[in-house]
Amino acid sequence: MLNALTAEPNDAxxxxxxxxxxxxxxxxxxxxxxxxxxxLSRHGVVDALMHHAGEVxxxxxxxxxxxxxxxxxxxRVVELGDCDLDGWLSGLAAEHGFTVSAxxxxxxxxxxxxxxx
Amino acid sequence: MLNALTAEPNDAxxxxxxxxxxxxxxxxxxxxxxxxxxxLSRHGVVDALMHHAGEVxxxxxxxxxxxxxxxxxxxRVVELGDCDLDGWLSGLAAEHGFTVSAxxxxxxxxxxxxxxx
DNA sequence: GATGAGAATGAAAACCATTCTCGTATTCGC
DNA sequence: GCGAATACGAGAATGGTTTTCATTCTCATC
Numbered sequence: 001m002l003n004a005l006t007a008e009p010n011d012a013x014x015x016x017x018x019x020x021x022x023x024x025x026x027x028x029x030x031x032x033x034x035x036x037x038x039x040l041s042r043h044g045v046v047d048a049l050m051h052h053a054g055e056v057x058x059x060x061x062x063x064x065x066x067x068x069x070x071x072x073x074x075x076r077v078v079e080l081g082d083c084d085l086d087g088w089l090s091g092l093a094a095e096h097g098f099t100v101s102a103x104x105x106x107x108x109x110x111x112x113x114x115x116x117x
Numbered sequence: 118m119l120n121a122l123t124a125e126p127n128d129a130x131x132x133x134x135x136x137x138x139x140x141x142x143x144x145x146x147x148x149x150x151x152x153x154x155x156x157l158s159r160h161g162v163v164d165a166l167m168h169h170a171g172e173v174x175x176x177x178x179x180x181x182x183x184x185x186x187x188x189x190x191x192x193r194v195v196e197l198g199d200c201d202l203d204g205w206l207s208g209l210a211a212e213h214g215f216t217v218s219a220x221x222x223x224x225x226x227x228x229x230x231x232x233x234x
Numbered sequence: 235g236a237t238g239a240g241a242a243t244g245a246a247a248a249c250c251a252t253t254c255t256c257g258t259a260t261t262c263g264c
Numbered sequence: 265g266c267g268a269a270t271a272c273g274a275g276a277a278t279g280g281t282t283t284t285c286a287t288t289c290t291c292a293t294c
Contacts, residue, residue: 069210172280
């Protein structure tokens with residue numbers, strides 16, 4: 001299961017992961033994939049992304065706070081490690097009486113390879 | 118239809134909007150609500166948010182580029198107008214060979230009222 | 235005022251990702 | 265080896281969203 005995820009360079013939906021496992025010969029059930037992904041997600045081992053409505057993508061990520069840079073054409077994902085938004089956001093939010101507990105940033109663009117193609 | 122959205126202070130799911138319209142006496146079909154929301158969303162009149170998986174929330178927003186500050190407790194939404202991330206992100210993305218086309222930021226926190234409660 | 239083409243609408247069915255159920259298989263402690 | 269507890273897989277159920285299709289509305293034309 002974890003092997004399958006580490007083999008995924010980019011993000012994948014639960015269905016894709018399941019399909020790939022089955023194609024590979026592992027007779028794993030769809031339910032188990034969902035169960036495992038939910039578990040891993042809850043423990044912060046994988047990140048759950050929802051760029052398009054109706055389905056969730058999972059990705060094996062580094063543990064710390066980070067954001068994602070996604071290529072709109074080929075779906076390649078790069079992690080952005082340094083994030084100095086917390087201070088800025090806290091101040092901005094405080095103007096509205098909010099206390100910030102979390103924030104997510106998702107950047108979409110085009111990677112060099114797709115730009116050349 | 119637009120009237121219904123302007124009456125929504127915060128974000129609402131398509132189902133909520135439909136329910137409210139029906140309760141108000143407008144015999145509008147669920148399909149029409151979805152159609153109209155998709156149309157408005159495509160034209161940038163309303164924003165589509167998906168903070169939790171499985172359903173989409175819509176919100177009538179100002180037209181320019183902005184982000185959302187959402188209260189995790191009461192779902193109140195505040196727009197954050199000024200966004201000086203573009204330059205920073207472009208530079209960061211360029212390091213990975215990416216050309217940034219868009220970015221979304223979603224901040225979750227607790228508003229003053231909910232913090233007091 | 236009647237007519238007809240084309241778009242808009244509503245009700246119900248279809249879809250599809252996700253979750254639940256339940257019977258079976260496996261594991262762990264004893 | 266035995267029993268309890270857990271994990272698993274297959275299929276059914278769920279629920280938000282989309283599609284279908286027959287009907288209704290719009291409106292320009294006759």
